Amino acid sequence: MPAVIEVRDLHKRYADKVAVEDVSLTVQEGEIFGILGPNGAGKTTTVECIAGLRTPDRGEITVCGLDPRRDRAELTRRLGVQLQAGQLPDRLQVAEALELYSSFYPRPADWRALMHGLGLADKARTGYAKLSGGQKQRLSIALALVGNPRVAILDELTTGLDPQARRDTWDLIEGVRSSGVTIVLVTHFMEEAERLCDRLALIDAGRVVAVDTPAGLTERARIEQRIQFRPSRPLDERLLTSLPEVSGVTRRGELVVVSGNDNALNAVTAVLARNRIVAERLRVEQASLEEAFVQLTGGRLGSS
Amino acid sequence: MSVLNTAAPVTATHGSATWRLIKAESKLSIRDKVGPLWGVGCPLIVLIILGVVPALKEPVEAAGGLTYFDLYVPVLILFNLAILAMTALPTTLAGYRENGVLRRLQTTPIGPARVLSAQLVANFAIALVATILFLAVAGLGFGVDLPRHPVGFVLSWLLAAAALLAIGLLITALAPGRGPATAIGTVLFFPMMFFAGLWVPVAQMPEVLQTISHYTPLGAGMQAFQEAYLGHFPSALPLLTLAAYAVGCTLIAVRWFRWE
Structure with a gap:
């Protein structure tokens, strides 16, 4: 062209x-x-x-x-x-x-x-x-x-x-x-x-x-995926942190928030299934252009 | 959607574009009402009212036999020119600049200069029609004779129109926006109309004021008109004064004009 x-x-x-x-x-x-x-x-x-x-x-x-x-x-x-x-x-x-x-x-x-x-x-x-x-x-x-x-x-x-x-x-x-x-x-x-x-x-x-x-x-912005869910029964965090796809696990009240690369969702759901834990209220946040933008421009966001 | 696949086989020439622009600007000036109402309607009504006042049919001292009413005809012609050129024109053009109308035209093959000329032509045309209307109403309705030196009158009118439109352009060039443009035009209008004899005939002013009047655009215009009415070719001083305003103001306006 x-x-x-x-x-x-x-x-x-x-x-x-x-x-x-x-x-x-x-x-x-x-x-x-x-x-x-x-x-x-x-x-x-x-x-x-x-x-x-x-x-x-x-x-x-x-x-x-x-x-x-x-x-x-x-x-x-x-x-x-x-x-x-x-x-x-x-x-x-x-x-x-x-x-x-x-x-x-x-x-x-x-x-x-x-x-x-x-x-x-x-x-x-x-x-x-x-x-x-x-x-x-x-x-x-x-x-x-x-x-x-x-x-x-x-x-x-x-x-x-x-x-x-x-x-x-x-x-x-x-x-x-x-x-x-x-x-x-x-x-x-x-x-x-x-x-x-x-x-x-x-x-x-x-x-x-x-x-x-x-x-x-x-x-290009390499923004991590964020997976958020409520485990159906108590969960040992080490199950998740040991996964190579996962980079971090935090708790927000009864919610577990896992961050990791593009394959983290598959890895997490597989581990949960093996341990017979149901991920209730599961939500996956994809990297958006907006986040990429913030990342690439060093955090300055448009005003509207 | 194929909004663009329907290219019309029309070849528009620039001539027709300019003509369309002039037509559009004339239409907009009329719709805008400032020019028609204040520039044409108002002096026309004043003319008719003054025409039925018997006292104004008395000759004015030192005016060569013209009556008060006779003198009001050219005063109102100048009134019309002044409103169109010094209020309507700068208000419109400064508004165009403020609202980005000129900027948008800059992105087209026509360019903003042509809308300027279109506005000048439109106001000129409205003034021409108005002057003919005033002369007809004064003549047919109230028996005022036409200027006895028609060529001198036409020349004076053209120079007065050129001088006032140039002043209008100068206001447009210097005013920062639409509001200030209107304000400057209005503030200038009243003293200038005073020196044309709107309130007191020039012939009855103290000598100092008469002298000042002769060097103001409307005073010079009035002097030239009066001489044409009395049957002379206007003397050099008022004609040169008008020409000087026309050329001087145009030059300064061109120098300082901003498109945005």
């Missing part, structure tokens, strides 16, 4: 602070590439540099073979951008906005089809200010796609949406990807990254901490 976006050694500082210390990443054609990190990690600055809205202090960026600053005019035709802080005039209606923005591009998508596809058809004559948060967000996505872009950058796509609207938006993004558009998704929601992204760049304090698939990241 050819690279659609290449960022090498990006560095950007504002008057008082360094926003991006050192970011390098490559986005392949047709993938959903996530940029994940806590607030203030430098995610938005990175994508703003990719979109040509800011000039990097150092580093090289190519998007579809173009230089985002030098070839701005050409880039804007191929790149759809949905920004965090990009609104529309209050009284501009949904259909008017889509029709207007589609006239900006040489080969636009059919804006009516987009409007229907995004469930905005019954709001065609509604002014921007009267739309709900979810509708505004969907319109914003539609405007990023109305130019028929090869690449779409979506910044904090589902922030402020209710859970249902969030899930609907995810479905939508998967639909867009299946039509061949490469997507760069900026987010600080683990669940969103885990669900949508083929690959993720973890960014913290202006640096790329890791680039991998969501599963790869959790594996």
